[in-house]
Amino acid sequence: MTAPAGLARRAGTRLWNGLLWLAVVGCAVWALVRGVGFDTRTPFAQLVTFTPYVAAFSLVPAVLAAVTRRWRALVAAVVVVVAFGFFVVPRVLPSGSPSGDRLRVVAFNTKLGAGSVSSFAALVRAAKPDVVMVQELTPEWAAEFSALGLFPYSALRALPGASGTGIWARYPLTDSRTVDPKSGFDQTFALLRRPGKPVLEVISAHPRPPIFKPEEFGSVARWTGDLSRLPRASRSGPVRIMAGDFNASLDHSPFRKLVGSGYVDAAAEVGKGLVPTWPMNGNKAPPVTLDHVLVDSRGDAFSFDAHTIPGSDHRAVSAGLVLRA
Numbered sequence: 001m002t003a004p005a006g007l008a009r010r011a012g013t014r015l016w017n018g019l020l021w022l023a024v025v026g027c028a029v030w031a032l033v034r035g036v037g038f039d040t041r042t043p044f045a046q047l048v049t050f051t052p053y054v055a056a057f058s059l060v061p062a063v064l065a066a067v068t069r070r071w072r073a074l075v076a077a078v079v080v081v082v083a084f085g086f087f088v089v090p091r092v093l094p095s096g097s098p099s100g101d102r103l104r105v106v107a108f109n110t111k112l113g114a115g116s117v118s119s120f121a122a123l124v125r126a127a128k129p130d131v132v133m134v135q136e137l138t139p140e141w142a143a144e145f146s147a148l149g150l151f152p153y154s155a156l157r158a159l160p161g162a163s164g165t166g167i168w169a170r171y172p173l174t175d176s177r178t179v180d181p182k183s184g185f186d187q188t189f190a191l192l193r194r195p196g197k198p199v200l201e202v203i204s205a206h207p208r209p210p211i212f213k214p215e216e217f218g219s220v221a222r223w224t225g226d227l228s229r230l231p232r233a234s235r236s237g238p239v240r241i242m243a244g245d246f247n248a249s250l251d252h253s254p255f256r257k258l259v260g261s262g263y264v265d266a267a268a269e270v271g272k273g274l275v276p277t278w279p280m281n282g283n284k285a286p287p288v289t290l291d292h293v294l295v296d297s298r299g300d301a302f303s304f305d306a307h308t309i310p311g312s313d314h315r316a317v318s319a320g321l322v323l324r325a
Helices: 003-036 044-057 059-067 071-092 117-127 139-146 220-229 253-260
Strands: 101-109 131-135 153-157 165-169 173-178 188-192 200-205 239-245 263-265 291-296 299-307 316-323
Touching (some): 003 044, 003 059, 044 059, 044 071, 059 071, 101 117, 101 239, 117 139, 117 316, 131 139, 131 239, 139 153, 139 165, 153 188, 165 173, 165 200, 220 253, 239 316, 253 263, 263 299, 291 316
Parallel strands (some): 101 131, 200 239
Antiparallel strands (some): 101 316, 131 165, 153 165, 173 188, 188 200, 239 291, 263 291, 299 316
């Protein structure tokens, strides 16, 4: 082998090792940010949403290190893969065998009222939910859906733009109010009174998004503030159900803190925690899971599905819940 050829080979080896370690370290840094919850500032609040994609990519440097016998890189890569597995895998593993009082819930973000009312109504007729919770509820959308007469009861806080929310139900809704007047969006709270059964608390959830421009309706600080204002889970009082567009995934530490207070995420409970819900309208961003159905620890889930509705960038989500209290 000539000297130039040997130099070229060594340079190629160093380049390969550098790229391999760069991939391993990059994935490790991402796992660290996600693991310690360093996601309450830009750009981490936006990027951490894509953790499931990075988790899948983390397998690549592990496989390449094994194939090329870079043992130290392999050990480091496997540690990173295990960390991501700890974060992500539980969402695809069904848990529990729920039984009890059943309730069906549907939630939908209309995208400023652009979501097809007729398509959503078809979903409602097929799913037969007891409660429907809608976000970005405009007065026009609310009037058109209400006119269909699918539900006898409602608690609506319809507003222009993204701020409105509402609840429709098969049973009486009372004590309607906003969750917290300090929240940027008007998140509707109501008591669901089912004849002969315990009263339930229901909330149409829609915290502001962690967008980049604080002069607009969202920012990371406002996002974390809105999430913190949603009620923590409790084992006293009525069973609480929150559903809607939380503008957060299970990789966001503020949302994990909310769920960790004692809520069950219906999708994760039935092994569908990676089913994407946004964006579903041709947007080039990889789809992620921002729409959730939560029930406090006195409940469980037996089903979950996501449904594309023309006109909206969010999928509607439906869940079957069981209530033990």
